[in-house]
Amino acid sequence: MALIMRPLPHWQFVLFSGVTALAFAIIILAFWAETAHWLLGLFLGINMIMLGVAMAKVSLPHKESAGPV
Template sequence: MIVLGIAAIAEPFIATVAVARVLSWTFFFVGIVRTIYAFQSRRQRGFWLKLLIGIVYIIVGIMLLSNIFGATLTLTLAFGWVILVQGIFEVIAAFQVRPDPQWGWMLFSGIIAIILGILILYRWPIDAVWLLGTFTGISFLFSGAWMIIVPWAISKHLSRI
């Protein structure tokens, strides 16, 4: 994971295209699975809605796969909006749990997410060519680090017992 993270950060454009391809194929295959599920449960309520959702996923997957650079732009825009909305909900939730001792961390996380979402949307579409790849690389880097550190810390703790 660490090596993949470093590679994605070093080559963010290639990583962005790879992420866009993976997500595009994911939409396509999820659409197929949802469509099959709709037909398997056709005697239950909601068949047509389930079928429609599956077909929409397939169409979105095909559209994203047919124009990978458009997919990069679209996915980056969606990513910015998701982070912004998540931040807004985190801030609201933080004020709802305010008496709790750690509510400030939730508020801080929400404010950071709002700022990050605004920055992504403000710089869109200019930064779309590197953003998904860089963020994926950072995520892989940190995931790889904890995958090494946590087992090491556990084994070190257990050796003391």
């Protein structure tokens, strides 16, 4: 998705969100037997926050250029 959004400003935040999601997935798969449920929830929460920040950063320049509604 980040590569598709490349022409937009702040597309790097979407790329960073995807990289962190992949890192969390690798950690979960590597330590699946020892992974506690709270850790899965923590990773999911961090991932959702990162994606939300990325989407907000990408959309803010478009809000300013759209003018009043």
